[in-house]
Amino acid sequence: MTDTTTTPGTPGAPRTSGTRRTTARPTTTAAPRTTARARVVSLGRAELTLLVRNKAALTYALLLPGSLTLSMTTFTSDIDLDKAGLSLATLVLPGSIGLALILAVYMNLVGVYVIRREELVLKRLRAGELTDPEILAGAALPAVLMGLVQCVLMVAAVGPSLDAPMPKAPHLAVLGVAAGLALMVALAAATAVYTKTAESAQLTPMPVMLVSMLASGLFVPLDVMPDRVAAVCAWAPMTPVIDLLRAGWTGGMGAGEVLKALATAAAWTALAGWTVRRRFPWEPRR
Template identity: 55%
Template structure:
């Protein structure tokens, strides 16, 4: 157990060093979520959020956390997995004592830690600058963020299996990014959409995560609703893990 923890820590430190050196990845991780949330403010002002029991500030806070999960974890990790594969780093690591799960988890550690830190900053900023107050259900917020990090990690690994180069990662990540950003209720709750569209959106990968995040920030969800949201997220995690085990590549395509 201790040896596994030490291996994970070593992999995490190495990946953090590479992340710090990659200025593009740092800009995406640190600045892009803020820029995208700011750009949504005027658009959300025209949406009747009160029908879903939300305020503009509440929508911005939940959307900010959703953007952190998508940009910091999913987009960055897809590129990281592809880059390490093409550089033969993953292949070399597999020749040692490190397990496959430890390799993927170690690569994901810096992005996961950064996403957690940014989520905390979002909550603190909301309480200080937006008068949003603290989270109404902290346990649901923590569960939503953690499930979101795990889900985005395994989805990144699954997307990396379809991605040939780090440059093409910008293309292969776009479909899932756009679908989740527009349909999973990051800023506008799924409840405000027409019934047929809402039915589809409820089954998208991030919808369950966002329902937990929103309930944690703003309250209003009972135990059954929270359980259903968590179950949907867990189902997507399980399906993504199956895809990773079956199709993830550990060395470049020839």
């Protein structure tokens, strides 16, 4: 027979005679796994904090594209722009955006990858939940954001100063920026493969930077170059990006040319990605 009297001190709690009381064991549940997006954003936020604290790198990335654009504007005064079908604005403005991508994303990101590798940060991150692509993407996120900010600043500053017209095909300019960002991140990681120390990270990006500035049509259109030189320069990594950016303002690019430019940029990005996947060192190189 069951006794339903209550136990003193626990009002309303029934007591069962002859029944052994058991204590329920708490069940443990595994912590939910975070999403790839959350992991990348979290790592990117940490990298952004470090970037903001590094005043020298931040100033270099923000001020150098504008100052170089100003100096290159005086240099382009001797170029026969009529032969290329361009004006000073449609030459310099897309070139300044390309220059911002090179300096704010590529040059800055090579140092980030190398320094984090030398400090064993990348090795420790690989021991956690992050995958290899997530680690590289999270480290690149602040540089990509800074590159986008620089592109907006270039349009806002250079455009009015040169009386640049409104873009005739803005979607091509957007495609150019997107392709340029992906290309610069991939090339930065590939360059870090061949960079041993943080000090050498200031030198190893120079070949790509010089080729991009001199042979990709940033400030010297391929149309004013000798035919054989222009044919070679057409396959430079940044050339399709500049072509898309410039076509955004001029509108002079057919569907076939757009596909060719996107395919060339994608090929360079894939080649750089293949190099990173096969050879990227996650520990300091000795």
